[in-house]
Amino acid sequence: MRLQEIIPNLWIIDATSAHVQTRAALVMGEQRAVVWDSLTRPEDIAPLVELIGDKPYFLVYSHADWDHIWGSAGLPDGRLGVIGHSDCLRRFSDDVPRTLQRMQQADLGEWLSVRLVAPNITFPWRLSLDLGGVTLDLHHLPGHTADCIIGWIPEWGVLLGGDAIETPLPVVNNARLLGGWLAALESLQGLDRLTRAIPSHGSLAGRESLDGTVAYLRALAGDQQFNLPDKLDDFYRETHQKNLIVVDGGLVLHE
Ligand SMILES: [Zn+2]
Incomplete structure (x- = not known):
């Protein structure tokens, strides 16, 4: 587990379980905070409790x-x-409880502390959160x-x-979404102010995860060659x- 403040008031936390390394983030505004994803187990996200303190906060899921999403029970009350x-x-109400049941059956000890916490605020396209001095704009992608x-x-x-960008390469589950996904990332590349792209898995260097994902998806869509890195682990x-x-x-x- 690794916790670091990468710019003032923006913390990231990386944890590995079941061989998957995932990253969550904490955005601290003057009045409110946002926890971006809750990692895989309550004990993995618990180091954020002290940082959040009494500040009211939203928990935001990048996807299900x-x-x-499995670490949510490790976060403080006052959400x-x-x-x-x-x-x-x-x-x-679909694949989320099924996946938990399957993985608990395979290894109950690893996932005993997991409690599912479903969203109670949803949106179809866009939602903007004013945290006091800083804004988090959420966009469906x-x-x-x-x-x-x-989140922007x-x-x-x-x-x-989230997993819309990933290095060394993203996981594609649906061929029909490829074109829209690529177009949305290309329009994000056009944002001059975007200096840092933070994926849930992969490189934290500058915009590397955004630019790398666009290059990879373009190649998959058939536009150009993509040279896979020499050192690619078995998963990728x-x-x-x-x-x-x-x-x-x-x-x-399907999930
Ligand atoms: Zn993921």
């Missing part, structure tokens, strides 16, 4: 995949609300999954990308092969 895309809420959102902090030039090697099959076959993999 298990590695982003203003739990925010997600409308389709993120729908998944809490279907691509990796249909319920994905991104205009005052700081920071993009919270397999993911790349699956991505090719999904796109070439026009497949839609």
Whole structure:
């Protein structure tokens, strides 16, 4: 587990469980805060409790995949609300409890402390949160999954990308969403003020995760060559092969 303040009032926390390294973030405004995703287990997100203190906060889910939402019970009381895309809420009555049941059956000890906390505030396109001195603009960006959102902090030039951006490469589940996903990321690239893109998995360097994801998706869409990095671990090697099959076959993999 690693906790760091990467610019004033913006903290990130990285934790690994079940071989997956996931990143959450804490945006501290003058009046309110936002926790961006809750990692995979309550104990993984718990180091944020002290930083949040008594400040009222929103919990925002980038999407409903298990590695982003299972730690919510580790956050303090006094939450203003739990925010997600409308389709993120729908998944809490669908694949979210199914996945938890399956993984608890496989290894109960690892996931015993997990409690599902569904969104109670949803939006279809866009939602803006005034935190006091800093704003978090949430935008629906279907691509990796249909319920994905991104967060844009205009005052700081920071993009919270969730799994819409990822290095060395993103996971493509739905061929039909590829074009819209790519176009949305390209329009984010046009934001001059965007200096830092923070993915939930992968590189924290500048805009690398945004630019790298665009290059990869363009190649998948057939526009240009993409040279895979020499050192690619097994997970991403397999993911790349699956991505090719999904796109070439026009497949839609359900969660
Ligand atoms: Zn993820």
